[in-house]
Amino acid sequence: MELQDALKKIVCSFERYYNVKWENVTSPFMVEAEFHSHDENYYLIRSLRLFESESKEYVFFAGEHILTEKRLNELDQIAWEEGLSRVRPGEGHKSTDVTLIVLAEEVEDAVWKRAPKIHHYKSYRFSLHGWSQYRLAVIEVSSGQTATNRQGRDLKRLVSMIK
Numbered sequence: 001m002e003l004q005d006a007l008k009k010i011v012c013s014f015e016r017y018y019n020v021k022w023e024n025v026t027s028p029f030m031v032e033a034e035f036h037s038h039d040e041n042y043y044l045i046r047s048l049r050l051f052e053s054e055s056k057e058y059v060f061f062a063g064e065h066i067l068t069e070k071r072l073n074e075l076d077q078i079a080w081e082e083g084l085s086r087v088r089p090g091e092g093h094k095s096t097d098v099t100l101i102v103l104a105e106e107v108e109d110a111v112w113k114r115a116p117k118i119h120h121y122k123s124y125r126f127s128l129h130g131w132s133q134y135r136l137a138v139i140e141v142s143s144g145q146t147a148t149n150r151q152g153r154d155l156k157r158l159v160s161m162i163k
Helices: 003-014 069-085 109-117 150-162
Strands: 019-021 031-042 049-067 093-107 121-123 131-140 146-148
Touching (some): 003 049, 069 093, 069 109, 069 131, 093 109, 093 150
Antiparallel strands (some): 019 031, 031 049, 131 146
């Protein structure tokens, strides 16, 4: 399967719940997806608000012919910094997650060891104003092999979509 075809299949699974952007995306990414959820509970009238929470997720998709460990680290830093720049912590902010999905035709051996060890987490005011977590998935399109970090384990089911 070609890299572009695999990318389209995976992005298609996000289109139902996420706002997907194919144009004007942050370089070096090919596609971006955003998810926003706002929930509030109130008692009788809206001015008597009991609870309010806002969750967001930013997903960055990258495509590489050959993925090296150095390139993975570059993509990782760019995605994390771009995701954090969009965070607006406050009283109603619950979480803003950042996800990076890298599809590659060929993945170097060092990447398989490095990807599970990548971890980012940030709390805002001791988590009173929310937190940010980082999920990562590296997918080799030709073999279907995948590597994820601990938070990205649920992304493994995406691999079954590209086979």
